[in-house]
Amino acid sequence: MDVSTILEGLNPAQRDAVSCDEQSMLVLAGAGSGKTRVLVHRIAWLMQVKSVSPSNIMAVTFTNKAAKEMRSRISGLLQFETKGMWVGTFHGLAHRLLKSHWNDAGLSENFQILDSDDQLRVLKRLIKEHQLDENRFTPKAIQWYINEQKDEGRRAKHIDDRNDPYEKTLIKIYSEYEKSCERSSHVDFGELLLRAHEIWLKKPDILEHYQDRFKYILVDEFQDTNTIQYAWLRLLAGNKTSLMVVGDDDQSIYGWRGAKIENIQQFSNDFPSTEIIKLEQNYRSTSLILEAANAVIANNPGRLGKNLWTDGERGKPLCLYAGFNEQDEARFIIERIKSHVGDDTLLSEQAVLYRSNAQSRVIEEELIRNGVAYRIYGGQRFYDRLEIKNGVAYMRLAYARNDDAAFERIINTPSRGIGHKTVEILRIRAKEDNSSLWSAAEALIAESKLTRRASSALQNFLDMILQFCAASKNLDLDGFSEHVIDKSGLIDFHGKEAGEKGLARVENLQELINATRQFEAEDENNILREFLDTAALDAGEQQADEHSDAVQLMTLHSAKGLEFPIVYLAGVEENLFPHKMSIEEPGRLEEERRLCYVGITRAKLHLYLTYAEMRRWYGQETYNSVSRFVREIPSDCINEVRINNNVSRPLSAGFSNSTLNEGSGSGLHLGQRVNHAIFGDGVILNIEGQDSNARVQVNFDNAGSKWLVASFANLKPI
DNA sequence: TAGGCTGGCGTTTTT
């Protein structure tokens, strides 16, 4: 491959970015502007034209999925190995670093990763142990606090208590939590980053080694970096490394979990000679969709400023539908989905996006009723499922006996007669000895400090784990996992659970064995450790049904980075989107608007916006007006669509309330038999709304059940 | 120790 191939097909701005010689570059990449393409081609350029060795390159992403995709696109483009290149998430790379330098990092060699669920359990225990007021110190609040401190790079000892008793207690628990992690060799997600940062501060020779090694660092989704991630990057980059960060301030939607949009501004201060390149040409959407997106985001103050444009088609106007209620909204969406299928659009080319997960239920129900296949993104990840966590906990304990989180999780799962009482005694002893629960158990049995029954139950448990430990050394990973899941009794335990749930859990456990079978280790001698790390750091692809044709359902947050020919943005209402919480808190509205911008720019060809005039929300009837974001879209970009006819009218016309005949006041009532000119005779099952918005559900004798707009259906009572 | 009941709570999500 020569130089021209690498730059071929790129626009001038993309070429500038790919071939730039400046030491630091900030690429402001608008939605759909070929950001990943630029990153991948940049790496190709470095290797092919600049003869940079892959081992001198580091590429950082936020998700494992993005890392995986980047790696595969690089090897696809270059047709040779990317071996030696560090491509991964911030957490993944930090973890790799700590594994290499565990001793300098002050860790034990076999340290394990504590995920947020385990973290919460540990905190609950600490709250009880320290007898805190459970109303003021909820586990969630403390977890939030600790993670926030770590994301800001602060340890308990660094925090100023400002003489505030509440803060004092929080710091105390933070510090107790640090001790507990120390004892059981646990490192949580924030800790990975914090410790990786600290190791460079503490050990300049290690830092220097990596600074010499990584001559080129590339960062994706830079607007999502938090304080510690940016500090880590800055240290690593030093003043010799070439650093390219790619991001979009308009797509920063994770401020609420610590992402600092300011890092983008800060970047050009910290690296004064930074070359700023804007990618504004969009290859995804029609110009009308871009016009709408640009108009919405223009309302945000303090933007770095970008304007997306396309030389493609103007496209069709956006459609706005005002549903009477959320069921009506869902009905409209599914009706449109089916009609697009009629024009040769696949289901999988259509996505329904919403602000919060609670909205999905009504849409799902309508999809099911219509027999339309769908797939929900998000939800619980594979390795977060209860049964999987149980299975993995057995493997973890077999790998390291001092893993208290794993120990607590499975000591009585399935139940084996070791109750709370016994566990409590174990905890007290462990605390006295400053030892693991495992050692405490051994000690208490040896000293006959437990009742006969408890003692023998506990001994059986310990024996089982020791046997698993031996099995881990004698068997392949998949043989081991099969053995553990079988002998632990988890299959029976979960299989007994009521209904489909139990069945699904057994299937998931089988899937866990399957995952170990397919797992490929970098170092075969360390395969168990590597698998356990993956289980903690990687969500586990939900590959089921990925290839079947189905409508895609997801939140706006999970839609970031994806694109669909047809997008339905549901629930564009005040209080829902922008969300009530964000309206009330100052400064949060801008992020909601960016979320809206993300949503609009997912659509390639058609964009539908829908809302409900009345919505049942937490059991209450709520009446929200259309979202302010919709009103920020120029009215000539939008058509308001009415069901069952094609009359479009401008948004500003508002609703007429009195002209047409009504549902309840027109002689129609539930159970009434009626005649329709096309569908024939039927009986009224349901009436919703009044006046021009009334919808009537009629079960026709021959045509089945249909929802009709009363004002157009012209139903005649029989 | 399982299972039933109640009360509290209820954006967004990755690692």
Next chain:
DNA sequence: CGCCAGCCTA
């Protein structure tokens, strides 16, 4: 309204 955690009872 619906879910889940945690508590209480058989």
